[in-house]
Amino acid sequence: MGSERNYQVKVLSNRIINYREFSSMTNNLDRSCLSAKSLIDPWFLTGFTDAEGSFSVTIRKNSKNNTWWVEHRFSIGLNKRDLALLKDIQNFFGGIGSIVEDNKKDSIEFRVSSLDELLTVVIPHFDKYGLITRKYGDFNLFKKIVLMKAQKLHLTSEGLQEIVNLRASLNLGLSPGLKAAFPNTNPVPRPVLELENTRIPGLRRTPHHSLLVMGGNLFWVAGFTSGEGSFLIDVSKSSAYKLGSNVKLTFNIPQDIKDELLLKSLVDYLDCGNYLVKRGVVGNFIVTKFSDNLEKIIPFFKAYPILGEKSRDFEAWVKAAEIIKTKAHLTREGLDAILKIKTEMEEIRL
Secondary structure (H helix, E strand, O other): OOOHHHOEOOOOOOOOOOHHHHHHHOOOHHHHOOOOOOOOOHHHHHHHHHHHEEEEEEEEEEOOOOEEEEEEEEEEEEEHHHHHHHHHHHHHOOOOOEEEEEOOOOEEEEEEOOHHHHHHHHHHHHHHOOOOOOHHHHHHHHHHHHHHHHOOHHHOHHHHHHHHHHHOOOOOOOOHHHHHHOOOOOOOOOOEOOHHHHOOOOOEEOOOOOOEEOHHHHHHHHHHHHHHOEEEEEEEEOOOOOOOEEEEEEEEEEEEHHHHHHHHHHHHHOOOOEEEEEOOOEEEEEEOOHHHHHHHHHHHHHHOOOOOOHHHHHHHHHHHHHHHHOOHHHOHHHHHHHHHHHHHHHHHHO
């Protein structure tokens, strides 16, 4: 990871330059490295972006002078309860961008739109610590558009059409208005990872197939889980138990089925769980076996911590696991304690 020669990405134009040509814009290209004050590992940030980040480009016409504007934004949107985490992410990036709150939706968003900051901070980070979900394709299309914008190629009709061709393959494609305005658009093929690189970068199992080694890259799993993972407690009726209730802990990560290989790799790397498909479009890495959750999942995330509000879910889930471990859940007092934990977890999500 971290070098584009490892990927099957078609070069769309020899006029598209590399961001390093803009190094004169700043005296510190490596502002995206982990700062001494940041609690976030670079791989955590990439994993979290694979889960929650967005690379967007807006193309709109200026009605005053009939010219076209190309705007670009890297963003991470969360519930406002995660303001502290977004501030940590902003701090990791050296204080660039802004955090915007939407009171109507109870949401907040970290945004970076500045051409200079994208070229010298955001793009270098994801070049070095590469995305591995389908978001990899969005990033590379976004990067090419930003580089063309930096060369002012959007000011020419040919360059603008190239940007529209790129934009047509980004995210959900073109709006009806842009399709009508650019009828000759030819969407470019989305950049894709080679099959072997769709797996978590740089990880390998120990000879005893227990927890993983290789250090920093494991933070990708922590970051991705902080965005997409769920820690659940299920209490169901069962006549097989004296109290008439069965308690089950579940850890799962859902993702678009297009990232099937990535989720299947978690089964291998974490040495537990299964990959299941729901409704034909959503894949799910899921761990329901109690011993696996107790002996593998919990130690893993204690070593590579969940950050943000989801860390509260994890901590409560661990408390429930400790009760089950001692079989106290088979007593009325223990079952009531788990039901209380479950209720508190649900209240956290409200």
